[in-house]
Amino acid sequence: MIRLLIDGDLPDSQYDVLQAAARHAATVEGVMTPCYVQVVLTDDRGIAALNTAHRGINRPTDVLSFPSIDYPAGDTAGQAEQLLLEEWDADLGASFLGDIIISLPRAREQATQYGHPYERELCYLLVHGLFHLMGYDHQMEEDKRNMRHKEEETLGGIGQIRNMDDVLLQAAREAMKTAYAPYSGFRVGACLQAEDGTLYTGCNVENASFGLTNCGERTAVFKAISEGKRRFSAIAIAADQHAPWPCGACRQVLSEFAPDLRVLITWDDGQVAESTLKDLLPHSFSPATGADAHLLGKERHG
Ligand code: THU
Numbered sequence: 001m002i003r004l005l006i007d008g009d010l011p012d013s014q015y016d017v018l019q020a021a022a023r024h025a026a027t028v029e030g031v032m033t034p035c036y037v038q039v040v041l042t043d044d045r046g047i048a049a050l051n052t053a054h055r056g057i058n059r060p061t062d063v064l065s066f067p068s069i070d071y072p073a074g075d076t077a078g079q080a081e082q083l084l085l086e087e088w089d090a091d092l093g094a095s096f097l098g099d100i101i102i103s104l105p106r107a108r109e110q111a112t113q114y115g116h117p118y119e120r121e122l123c124y125l126l127v128h129g130l131f132h133l134m135g136y137d138h139q140m141e142e143d144k145r146n147m148r149h150k151e152e153e154t155l156g157g158i159g160q161i162r163n164m165d166d167v168l169l170q171a172a173r174e175a176m177k178t179a180y181a182p183y184s185g186f187r188v189g190a191c192l193q194a195e196d197g198t199l200y201t202g203c204n205v206e207n208a209s210f211g212l213t214n215c216g217e218r219t220a221v222f223k224a225i226s227e228g229k230r231r232f233s234a235i236a237i238a239a240d241q242h243a244p245w246p247c248g249a250c251r252q253v254l255s256e257f258a259p260d261l262r263v264l265i266t267w268d269d270g271q272v273a274e275s276t277l278k279d280l281l282p283h284s285f286s287p288a289t290g291a292d293a294h295l296l297g298k299e300r301h302g
Contacts, residue, residue, distance in 0.1 A: 001034050002026045002097065002130065008041025008104075014119060017158070021123045024157045025130045028150055033084045035095040037133065039102065039126065047103040062106040065129035067098040076135035077146060083135075100129035120160050127154050145198060168193055168236035169266045175201035176238045179216065182206060188216035189238045192224055195231040200224040217250040221257070232258040237265045243273060251281040259286060 002022040006015060022037065040046075044060035052058045054066070069083045076083075080097075087095040102125050111121035131147050138144035155162065168191045176189025181204055188204040202219025214222075217237060224232070235254065237244045244265050246254070254261055254277055261277040277284075 001032065003034070003036045003094070004126075005036055005038050006041065007038065010041060014122065017119055017123060017160075018126050020158045021127050021154060021160070022130060025127050025134070025150075025154045028154045028157065029078075029080060029131070029134050031081045031084065031134065033081060033088070033095050034093060035084055035087075035097040036092075037097045037130065038099045039129075040099065041102055041104050043105055044103050047101055047106070050101055060103055060106065062103055062110060063125040063129045064101040065098060065132040066100075067133045067135075068096045069098070069133075069135070071135055075143070077143070078135070080134035097130075098133040100126060100133070102126065102129070116162060116166070120155075120162070123155060123158070123160050124151065127151050148199075164193075165234075165236070165264060168199070168234060169238065169264060169272065171199055171201055172236040172238035172264075172266065175203050175216065175220075176240065177203075179203040180205045183208070183210060183213075187240050188244055190216040190220040191236045192217075192220040192232055193234045194224055194229040195233050196229070198224075198229065200227070200229070215247060215250050216244075217246050218253050221250075221253055225257070230257055232261055234262040234264065237263070239265075239267045241267065243267050243271070245275075245280065248281075251277065252284065255281050255284045255286060259284065 002025065004019055004022050010018070018039070047064060048058065048060040050064055051061055054064070068087055069080065071079070071083065084095045084097065089095065102122070107121045107125055108118055111118040128151055131150050136143070136147040136150065138147050152162070171191035172189045174189065175191060176187050179187035179189060181187045183206045186204070190202045192200045192202070194200065200220045200223045202216050202221070202223055204213065204216045205219060206213045217235060220235070237246060244267055246263065259277060263275045263277055263280060264272065266272045
């Protein structure tokens with residue numbers, strides 16, 4: 001059970017939503033020990049000052065969290081309940097879980113950017129901070145997925161569900177930021193959703209020897225395949241200049257694993273279009289019509 005102590009202006013209705021989110025985060029994590037969290041609501045200047053003082057990063061951010069638990073090195077996800085007992089304050093009848101700082105103007109900007117309500121973004125930032133306090137981090141790709149999963153489960157549990165298409169599109173836009181495209185200047189990001197819900201992102205990686213360039217979509221597919229995934233339900237592709245319908249080579253590579261894939265694209269700050277791989281690559285050369293059929297033919301004739 002987590003109780004929030006809020007420092008800053010917050011209407012009652014928003015306080016109730018945040019408190020419900022905190023309670024649910026504790027349930028999702030199996031944290032039964034009564035504990036409290038100090039939440040400071042500030043602005044970009046306030047959060048930038050704290051970012052500089054504590055992390056040496058001289059700029060504003062959306063959320064900061066300072067755990068009270070002194071976690072050991074290594075993977076500490078799932079250890080909060082046990083370690084919280086050491087923080088027990090008998091006078092208060094609760095353990096102190098830590099501090100969370102949120103920039104309200106940032107929350108407002110991000111809500112607009114992601115196209116969802118302000119309350120949803122506030123909840124997300126709080127829940128993100130809470131999972132940090134409970135021992136999660138997002139340095140490694142796998143830890144990040146694990147943390148995102150917990151966050152979505154928490155937000156889903158209090159009815160703050162985010163449209164999955166928006167999640168994919170936003171992840172593709174984020175992936176676009178890492179594109180290596182010094183030759184064409186055309187930056188592409190992709191986010192591929194495996195059938196089990198796992199997300200794999202990719203960007204285009206160009207080369208001075210132009211033909212060696214790898215498209216964003218194929219980077220995502222190859223990452224997923226190399227992690228053992230074989231079946232996919234959707235891909236989102238983002239570019240900053242024009243509609244990034246996937247090139248022929250990417251359509252063919254995608255169709256190997258996901259002939260029924262949904263394809264979402266986004267460009268130019270928020271335009272979105274949707275198609276299917278079946279429509280983008282009709283009569284494709286598939287394992288069934290291609291390699292396998294060829295082998296079957298050989299068997300029949302030979
Ligand atoms: N590109 C992609 O990443 N995906 C596509 O489907 C088409 C093209 C990249 C490759 C290259 O880096 C740049 O866009 C210009 O062709």
